[in-house]
Amino acid sequence: MNARLLLLPLAALSLGAADLPKPGEPALTPQTAASGGPVDPEQAKLAFDDADLVFEIFPERQAITGVATLRFTAKAPLARLVVDLDRNLPVGGIVLNGEPLSKSAWSNPEGKLAIALPRPARTGDTIVARITYGGTPHVAVEAPWDDGFVWAKTPDGRPWVATTAEGYGCDLFWPCLDFPTGKPGAVTLHITVPKGLKAPGNGRLLGVDTLADGRTTWNWRIKRPNTYGIALTVGPYEEISGSYRSRYGNTVPMFYWYLAGEEAQAKALFAEFAPTLDFFESEIGPYPFGDEKLGVVETPHKGMEHQTINAYGNGYAKAPEGFDWLFQHELSHEWFGNQMTAANWDDMWLHEGYATYMQPLYGRWRDGEARYAVMLEGERNLIGNVRPLTSGIERTEEDVYRLDRGGPGQDIYYKASWMLHTLRWLIGDRDFKAVTLLAVYGRLDPKPGNFTPRYASSAEYEAIVKRVTGKDYGWFFDVYLRKAALPELIERRAGNILALEWAVPGGGAFAMPVDVRVGTRTVRLAMADGSGSVAIPTGAHVTIDPYARVLRRSAAVEAFQAWQAAQRKAAK
Structure with a gap:
């Protein structure tokens, strides 16, 4: 014994x-x-x-x-x-x-x-x-x-x-x-x-x-x-194993434990492991636990980011984007949740927002801009804006995750993802990559063996953005992190002049630039003081924010969400 x-x-x-x-x-x-x-x-x-x-x-x-x-x-x-x-x-x-x-x-x-x-x-x-x-x-x-x-x-x-x-x-x-x-x-x-x-x-x-x-x-x-x-x-698991030759020179062992009778589906899912790892190492940095393993195990529940042994219960579902969203999401938590851990659950958006944003980014990496736009649009329709993403106090996980406990609920996924999408456009790809490296690894040159898991916070993240860009983006985080309602872009026409002005919850400055397409020409308005204007030739068609770069209030989305809620209520 x-x-x-x-x-x-x-x-x-x-x-x-x-x-x-x-x-x-x-x-x-x-x-x-x-x-x-x-x-x-x-x-x-x-x-x-x-x-x-x-x-x-x-x-x-x-x-x-x-x-x-x-x-x-x-x-x-x-x-x-x-x-x-x-x-x-x-x-x-x-x-x-x-x-x-x-x-x-x-x-x-x-x-x-x-x-x-x-x-x-x-x-x-x-x-x-x-x-x-x-x-x-x-x-x-x-x-x-x-x-x-x-x-x-x-x-x-x-x-x-x-x-x-x-x-x-x-x-x-x-x-x-x-x-x-x-x-x-x-x-x-x-x-x-x-x-x-x-x-x-x-x-x-x-x-x-x-x-x-x-x-x-x-x-x-x-x-x-x-x-x-x-x-x-x-x-009573069966096992598939293999290895991934990292972009950083090391070899990562990979394992998947699955139930008998599922060999074909299991092999298909396992085939996603290495390409997904390659995406994360390309977009973020080295897999944090390469000297241990990438492990996934089939479970009788949906899933969870258990460090190096992620739970998978998605039933091998197929999706139009061509990859298993649950496997990809839980794997992303090895970077956002396990390597970089929020020191306070109040900052849970750092885990879930980044993990959610990695999905349209992976769609873009695989298929291009159309896939990215479609996946982001799906997320946009799920944003609730009931409460701010952060409260500034120490909270339990349930107090953050549940709306009925006063938390932001699902917005830590979808609103935070869109906030990161907007931030990336605002500061540019190079600076966004640097910000993410510092948040995840604490350094700009991560390599296997030169970093360990670390704690992060919203305040630190905001400071990292300032450090990398040399600019204070407090106005950005004040609205997206610390306010519930989204900024609203007010449009006014006077003759051939289109005037735009930001209205944000609580007032204050919001210096978010906006692209405006006038006919076939795209003009970027700096909106440094929260307002801007552009001349519109007679008969020209105007599209504001044509590539949906900015997270802002949408009357159409609000009407759609209200209609959905009414449909659900009527079905009960």
Whole structure:
């Protein structure tokens, strides 16, 4: 028997198969259901050095057991170690710096596990906690739009298990620091699964141990993973592998794990891996995790950007643009989300806006300007403008993602994508590329081995734009990031003069230039003070912003969206 299994709590091992939890059960506390927001003062004193996570998955009982060995460095004196862990996974024992603790030394009433240190830690001290736990984890209702475990069956009736944790956080199944800047320096995973199943995981495969009864333990190691990027995925998988020779001279291993009977579709999807990587390396820069892998695994939910093991559940759907949008979108998060991570969920647009913009850019890279325009037009019709993209405060992921919680909702995808489209035109391709390099890698000359994952913010991004261009674009970000309504271009005709003026929410200057096509001639109005004019010869046809460069209010789009809403309401 694997010696690690001896550490598992007996209570968890005795769970029965009756009364399996329904979706949404067991219930979560508000503490566990929130990820991010203001950082706990005691947790802010911790540097998370690394974690060794031992799991065993029991699909028939929908239960797990775990042993988490966490190593921290104290950044300030502290008397307690506080980590996040769902209370539905009760702790069976804790060993701190080699010393077993009595049960009175810890408590976890709401999902924040507080451990009293036998001796106060001083600045620079190392704290190693081995936490044994297990039980029935929360079951997702509709992953990945909510989080938890997905206990499914393959078409031939075998277990198929997956996790998602972006909204509710890593504490759904392992003790962690559940906020974006709580990344550990490294995580080693040991995932034991029933005979005949596989457990594709994050990072690099260290090896697979086969136990006497046929169970297998899959051992993985990943460097600097995103807090929600650790995933458990279990199933009777087939595997396709290959390699990509990077533009930067290194070779990236590529893997796809899929269900039996799908070989033709799986090979077709795998054929997209290398060309998509080539696009990202051409347009952005080197694949951030080339020394580990590009990994994708088929899941019983739609998808999620689990670092180096992206979840894919798009059913091999076909689209007119000729590539799988879900695979491409989740892969883009390796740059925008995993390599560059927003330090505050309030800046989630940095992840989703860039990842969404990469799709029309990829369409252009593959097929040209017409594809780019068509894909952007589809995004434009989905922009809601209900709330600003950012609030300027620390927020949880759900507070950003959900309109009913006061967040911008889907605008972090589509409005942010269009904002980037407009910014690219405004500052030019060269400067936009430089801005993106600095935001993603922190340097203009990224090469494999000379960068590591970093944190980013809206304020930093705005400062990068100013640094690269030498100009202050505060007026641009004030409107697109910090206001809900879009700028409106007011048109007035007086004789043969067309006058244009920007009206922006809250007033103020908006120096966005505008192209105007007059007959066959295109004139660019600088609009430096928010206004401009152009002479229109008698009978000349006029088109404002003929190439749709600028994100602005559209009465036609608003009418279309209102009509759609009425149709949906009538259909209920």
